[in-house]
Amino acid sequence: MQTMHALETNTTIGKAHRGRIPIMIRTLGFGTFLLPLTVFMLLVFCVPLLGVARASFYTNGTWTLSAYREFVSGALFHRALINTLSIGFMTGLISVICGYFVAYHLSRMPQRKRRLYIILVMLPFWTSILVKSFAFTVLLGTNGIINQALQAISGTNVVVPMIFNRAGVIIGMAHWLIPFSVLPILSSLLSQDKALRDAAEVMGATGMQVFWKVTFPLSLPGVLASGLMASVIGMGSFVTPSLLGGRQDLMMANLVDFYVREALDWRMASAIAVVLILLALLILSTAAFVRTRLSR
Template sequence: MTSSSTATGASGLGPWSAIVLLAPLTVLMFAILLYPLGLTLWTSLYDGQLSLRAYAELASSTLFLKVLRNTFEIAITGTLVSLVFGYPVAMHLAAQPPRRRTACLVMVMLPFWTSILVKSFALVAVFGNQGLLNQLLGFLSGGQINLPMMFNRVGVVLGMINFLLPFMILSILGSLLALDRRLILAAETMGAGSLRIFWKIILPLSMPGVVAGVLINVTLSIGMYITPALLGGRQDMMVANLVDFYTRQTLDWTAASATAMALLAISGLLVAMLGRVRGGLSGGPA
């Protein structure tokens, strides 16, 4: 510690050079990040005079309450499905030898690198009414079966988990790889069955990854805009779509700003929880 701090002393930057280097980005963040956020807050509070009227109207608006309910329903459904399917994938990855694990990880990461618009278009091509899956089902059933899987709740959740799964898998994989394999060997030697090993050792020890993965998924899905707009129906509007609706359709910037501030508060709360979970569990740099 002492040797590294003397090293910083000799090659460290003086306060003035540091300020010069930090100033441009700081100015940008004030002008293009904090200012628009402040402007949104101001717009939500001020029309002629300062008031909380916009928020009171939101709280009693059936549209807003319905959209809020949709948002939580879709976010929680998407997160749970992604947990149920992500966990086995993480286990499968953890059990592979390093070289095969890298190959499998590429498949998990591919959608992570693919544009959300490409994925949305492709999901319509696979799950749409004339999509690949329905063509197959129709062929097998002689034209009897056609499942509506797009432009409804199912479509939103499918798009959602396609987006969320990589985050869930990577989060759980981290915990599984950190788990001490000798515990499992020991339990097995003592005669524990694999179901018991899973419930008593693997699952409890991977909880940090599960909790972080769930929080990341909920946080990401709460603000989703593209997926519900492209893959959902009229009934599946989420908060982000409502912001757009107020901005473009009804030109009510006050309501749009209040809705955006409500979303910011909810997601801020989730980010704070995530920070606590991460900080409390990892201790060192991740």
């Protein structure tokens, strides 16, 4: 009874209204409220995912590893795997670098202004990729605004290829994923105690020193989280590479799309998807490990 009483006074809800709600929390525990969501996720996410895994082994009534054997032996899949990893990594890196500037700027704004600017940050996220690809062609193309400006400034016929190659894919993907990377960094910047920076300044640190010795190290978990999120989401995309990429920018998700919708070979599609998921899990768990090391 004593512990229960302690619990009640410790929880803010208990303090707010000593009525039915704290009793429910005491008797059922907070975990209970996660149950509907857990069941939902099990039914609509985990079960179908297991179905995908099964489809990669089971075709026409027999269990076989043929899809994975094909994956291991096929040059097409190796190239796609390398592309997926390198495009995902580059996208994550660039999104984080750009996102950090945006997040830092946002974190130094008054709250009301910040709310408005966050909406602006989210805008590219709500725009259709087909429309954006058209806009990128106008901007980055050989006859695009940037190349025309470069030609006018330099007085030469210089053309910097920025689209329908790897650069185009990464620009397009980073544009889409920067909103994802801003938010975790912003939240880790906002949760920092201003007193720490004040203390550093009082001790005679310059602005740069405050940033590199206090602000940046403290924001590292947010940086890591946002970089990972951008990379992993980037690794699963296929429309942006097919619209803005060159012939060598085929990704694993493009192959999944092809085997699902055109080849109707769901065994191969599932196998590629399983490899992609395992890859994402591997990266995420490595990062979780690094993160616990960092925060120690």
